[in-house]
Amino acid sequence: MSSAILEANNLSHKVKSQWLWQNLSFSMKSGDRVALIGPSGSGKTVLLRTLSALAPLQQGNIRFRDRELSEWEMPQYRAQVMYLPQRPALPEASVEEAIREPLSLRVHRHKQYDRAAVSNLLEILDRDKAFLVKQTSHLSGGERQIVAFLRAVMLQPTVLLLDEPTASLDEKAATAIEAAIASWIDKGNNRACLWTSHNPLQLERVTTRQIRL
Structure with a gap:
């Protein structure tokens, strides 16, 4: 049995006649903090969305927890291998309601909201707690x-796929997100x-190795 949480084996992706990447293989283990690097247009977001x-x-x-991607029900898989886009879509609601909203989905109904x-x-x-009552329609890009x-x-989730998660934040807030992600990984089992x-x-601060496209 593999010790990897998530494995990518010989991935290739073509847009029209252009290969973004070919025969890409890597694995992620518990505690891994991995940087995905490459020039603009190299397909970093496409790879995160593929994973x-x-x-x-x-x-x-792609294998997750020693099972092929095709063996997983997609809601269950996506609940554990979670993509955070640079510009997230949120429901029109208060911040707290937006945070709670996914718990109404069947795949998450066994989870409790932990205020x-x-x-x-x-x-x-x-x-502060006043942030929870703000309306999402009034949030800045960084607040979203x-x-x-x-x-x-x-x-x-087990794996977070982070696509420029602090791009719209100032330095102080970005550093805080970095600390929160590190804490999330350290406090859980089999997270990456x-x-x-x-x-x-x-x-350089937040990751321990790199995958280059």
Whole structure:
């Protein structure tokens, strides 16, 4: 049995006649903090979406917890291998309602909303409880990224696929998100993250190895 949580084997992806990447293989183990790097247009977002089963798998195979991607029901898989886009879509609601909303889905109904944990994360992120009553329609791009992160960690995934998760945040808030992600990995069993960022200094801080496209 493999010790990897998530494995990508010989992945290839073509857009029209152009290969973005070919025969790409790597694995992620518990505690891994991996940087996904490459020039603009190299397909970093496409790879994250492919790993999360939000984009089609053209060639190769993906294994999660020693099972082929095809063996998983997609809601169950996506609940554990979770993609955070750079510009998250949120429902028109209060922040707290937006965080709670995914718990109404069948795949998450066994999970409990933990307001204390949310409050602790808000403290790390230098936001008070008043943030929970703000309307999502009034949030800045950076605040929307904070809400998307809170939604994700409340759902207790195994792998976070982070697509520029702090791109719209100031330095203080970005550092807080980095600390929150590190804490999330350290406090759980078999958790890992794959991270893209245009800031190479950030990737040096938050990751321990790189995958280059």
